[in-house]
Amino acid sequence: MGNPITMTSQGLQVPNDPVIPYIEGDGTGPDIWRASVQVFDAAVEKAYGGSRKIEWRETLAGEKAFNKTGSWLPDETLADFNKYLIGIKGPLTTPVGGGIRSLNVALRQMLDLYVCLRPVRWFTGVPSPVKDPGAVDMVIFRENTEDIYAGIEFAAGTEESKKLLDFLQATYPKMFDKIRFGTEEKSGGPIEVGLGIKPVSRLGSQRLIRSAIEYAIANNRKSVTLVHKGNIMKFTEGSFRDWGYELAKSEFGAVEIDGGPWCQIPAGKPGSGIVIKDAIADITLQQVLTRPKDFEVIATLNLNGDYLSDALAAQVGGIGIAPGANINYLTGHAIFEATHGTAPKYANLDKVNPSSVVLSGEMMLRYLGWSEAADLILKGVEAAIASKTVTYDFARLMEGATEVKCSEFGDAIIANM
Ligand SMILES: NC(=O)C1=CN([C@@H]2O[C@H](COP(=O)(O)OP(=O)(O)OC[C@H]3O[C@@H](n4cnc5c(N)ncnc54)[C@H](OP(=O)(O)O)[C@@H]3O)[C@@H](O)[C@H]2O)C=CC1
Ligand SMILES: O=C(O)CCC(=O)C(=O)O
Numbered sequence: 001m002g003n004p005i006t007m008t009s010q011g012l013q014v015p016n017d018p019v020i021p022y023i024e025g026d027g028t029g030p031d032i033w034r035a036s037v038q039v040f041d042a043a044v045e046k047a048y049g050g051s052r053k054i055e056w057r058e059t060l061a062g063e064k065a066f067n068k069t070g071s072w073l074p075d076e077t078l079a080d081f082n083k084y085l086i087g088i089k090g091p092l093t094t095p096v097g098g099g100i101r102s103l104n105v106a107l108r109q110m111l112d113l114y115v116c117l118r119p120v121r122w123f124t125g126v127p128s129p130v131k132d133p134g135a136v137d138m139v140i141f142r143e144n145t146e147d148i149y150a151g152i153e154f155a156a157g158t159e160e161s162k163k164l165l166d167f168l169q170a171t172y173p174k175m176f177d178k179i180r181f182g183t184e185e186k187s188g189g190p191i192e193v194g195l196g197i198k199p200v201s202r203l204g205s206q207r208l209i210r211s212a213i214e215y216a217i218a219n220n221r222k223s224v225t226l227v228h229k230g231n232i233m234k235f236t237e238g239s240f241r242d243w244g245y246e247l248a249k250s251e252f253g254a255v256e257i258d259g260g261p262w263c264q265i266p267a268g269k270p271g272s273g274i275v276i277k278d279a280i281a282d283i284t285l286q287q288v289l290t291r292p293k294d295f296e297v298i299a300t301l302n303l304n305g306d307y308l309s310d311a312l313a314a315q316v317g318g319i320g321i322a323p324g325a326n327i328n329y330l331t332g333h334a335i336f337e338a339t340h341g342t343a344p345k346y347a348n349l350d351k352v353n354p355s356s357v358v359l360s361g362e363m364m365l366r367y368l369g370w371s372e373a374a375d376l377i378l379k380g381v382e383a384a385i386a387s388k389t390v391t392y393d394f395a396r397l398m399e400g401a402t403e404v405k406c407s408e409f410g411d412a413i414i415a416n417m
């Protein structure tokens with residue numbers, strides 16, 4: 001049966017038999033879930049000898065939901081995550097161009113999971129394209145509810161896009177002039193311009209950056225870097241940076257160093273010594289490679305965070321080992337999920353690396369306060385990799401490795417706990 005996790009003024013209240021909803025996911029999702037859930041159950045059993053147990057509750061989304069109910073994201077699924085607070089999911093397909101909008105993004109927005117937390121660290125022995133992967137130890141805080149992911153888009157040639165173009169022409173003629181092919185005259189025929197809106201708010205930016213600074217304080221990190229493209233997108237990404245510095249000063253007492261805008265939390269305050277700095281997104285993508293030690297906690301907008309998390313994962317072994325969480329620290333709601341997608345060409349082959357979901361589960365157990373079980377998962381993953389018993393993605397880059405299936409890698413983690 002199990003009991004729901006709740007949130008009170010004292011924080012998360014986790015029973016010994018919490019109900020945790022899960023979505024298997026599309027593509028490789030079911031293979032990965034089968035391997036991962038065994039690892040979670042084994043870790044909890046070994047850590048607590050039967051006094052604690054997760055009651056898994058399947059909840060539907062994606063293709064499985066559509067085939068069973070005719071809805072891609074049934075109301076019951078949202079109700080489950082609302083009621084049980086904390087869940088875990090596999091990847092869900094999003095078609096490119098037309099078709100349904102992202103169900104992954106929809107869940108984050110509907111539950112207001114404003115932090116996308118993606119830690120990036122290297123496990124000894126994992127093959128990497130960089131010389132010193134151990135230098136990569138970063139935690140990305142990606143804003144998860146705003147930016148162009150808000151989904152306010154108008155397809156070229158539609159009545160909606162024409163209306164918006166007409167509005168812009170009438171209200172902001174100078175700006176409208178910058179739309180290169182925005183009139184029939186300029187395009188030499190029908191107007192075909194897709195339009196998108198990028199909302200970025202002070203509240204949305206600051207709650208994300210606050211979480212990043214609080215994380216840096218709680219985890220003894222040395223810096224928080226605000227990553228943005230504020231030189232070009234001045235009033236969205238530029239404001240994100242400005243609001244970040246403003247918050248660092250007003251809430252954490254940071255003071256400017258070297259003439260600003262970088263600032264530092266002074267002696268005598270929690271987090272003393274932490275530097276809050278900023279970097280423009282394009283050079284950041286170079287510098288996380290060339291000077292990874294300069295980056296510890298990164299706070300950034302939705303799209304930058306999406307790009308950065310896959311790029312950084314490559315340095316520590318790829319998205320087969322890149323966990324994540326979507327969290328609202330105020331309500332306690334959280335959905336844990338891998339950084340990768342459905343990898344459809346490998347669906348039902350029992351082949352891919354389950355580590356991203358396994359380590360997302362490790363994050364979930366730690367979030368529940370079940371750190372003994374979380375530690376066992378880390379131990380199992382580390383030892384399985386050290387014994388070079390790995391899935392195809394690592395085996396193809398490792399000398400002397402034994403390639404195992406997705407399910408067998410799960411077994412190897414359990415055997416090494
Ligand atoms: N949160 C979510 O649910 C997400 C969903 N998606 C969706 O997934 C679909 C496919 O996206 P796509 O861009 O192809 O990206 P994917 O992440 O699904 O796959 C890209 C490549 O990454 C590697 N890879 C992915 N997962 C694993 C794994 N578990 N183990 C080892 N290697 C892995 C594979 O590389 P190789 O070919 O080298 O073996 C794979 O071909 C899209 O519909 C997209 O919208 C994407 C991201 C997140
Ligand atoms: O929703 C999707 O399909 C893609 C999401 C994604 O790439 C991500 O969250 O990293």
Ligand SMILES: [Mg+2]
Pocket residue numbers: 306307310339
């Ligand atoms: Mg992504």
